[in-house]
């Protein structure tokens with residue numbers, strides 16, 4: 001699929017060279033698809049949240065509040081010991097002007113502020129070819145103790161959480177509702193399963209069995225979600241490999257690829273070192289327009305990678321090779337390194353070998369930007385790449401967190 005995109009890109013570039021100026025060439029867009037505001041359990045008004053991402057160079061953002069899209073009239077009490085303090089309102093006024101905060105008196109004589117709607121936020125922040133808010137929601141359900149949280153992207157009406165009998169049935173009912181909304185509204189939509197290890201809720205079988213959708217969070221920046229392996233419980237990355245083998249080899253679910261993304265899941269928008277802050281994990285999407293439909297379309301094609309700090313210039317499938325071009329890190333020190341690992345699962349005589357085997361590993365200077373190539377032997381069910389910088393994450397999810405990137409699995 002990446003190869004096909006490369007061909008499409010070449011054709012687009014060729015057409016663009018001789019024809020109209022508005023055939024923009026694809027570039028990497030940085031976005032976060034999972035963040036909360038005062039509309040649900042975040043600690044900041046939505047404009048404060050969006051402003052952080054605009055200020056930090058993001059191209060798109062999804063405000064994914066629990067079980068709602070930010071529309072309709074919603075008032076929030078201002079109080080010194082509440083979630084919306086006078087100081088937070090003052091900061092909004094400083095940033096957006098005296099006319100921006102909509103304030104009113106409460107019946108009890110206090111003050112309240114109306115939360116700005118998605119449409120109002122889009123009018124304020126969207127800039128052609130620079131930044132766009134993509135509508136979304138974190139559809140939040142559970143079956144017994146298992147938390148089932150699924151983000152719906154490019155959906156601007158609330159999807160009601162389903163609660164049928166069973167974890168997989170709950171997952172599938174939510175996915176089906178999101179897919180049906182996209183079909184009914186003739187719009188590309190995307191659903192991703194969130195933080196599978198949160199409260200030990202989901203397992204690789206749940207990722208394997210999903211039908212009609214193929215995205216999950218391999219990295220979620222909220223400190224209570226346990227991305228990493230704990231005891232005998234697999235990490236989210238191990239779950240990814242297990243689910244890939246189940247889907248691609250055993251035909252589990254719809255037998256399709258499974259793509260990994262990184263997100264913030266930010267709720268804490270003021271403290272620098274809190275449980276869930278912005279800027280920990282994001283998605284890079286290769287896209288020619290800063291528009292929701294185009295961004296979702298590119299993600300759906302797998303033309304994206306997950307990042308917590310490592311950037312790529314290119315990732316492409318060329319005949320029998322997977323090629324990764326890490327971006328040059330101009331300010332890298334001499335002893336800083338980048339480890340590039342190609343990970344996959346081989347099949348011999350119809351039987352999968354080690355699941356998620358490191359097929360090759362290169363350690364190179366972080367600053368070099370040296371391309372890395374994996375040549376397929378022919379027995380790989382899939383191959384994906386993990387890049388790990390020696391540089392500590394500046395806004396770490398956990399102690400020891402390094403800047404990383406994860407490319408999508410490909411089949412030759």
Ligand SMILES: [Zn+2]
Nearest residue numbers: 138149194195
């Ligand atoms: Zn969640």
Ligand SMILES: [Zn+2]
Nearest residue numbers: 034036138265
């Ligand atoms: Zn969340």
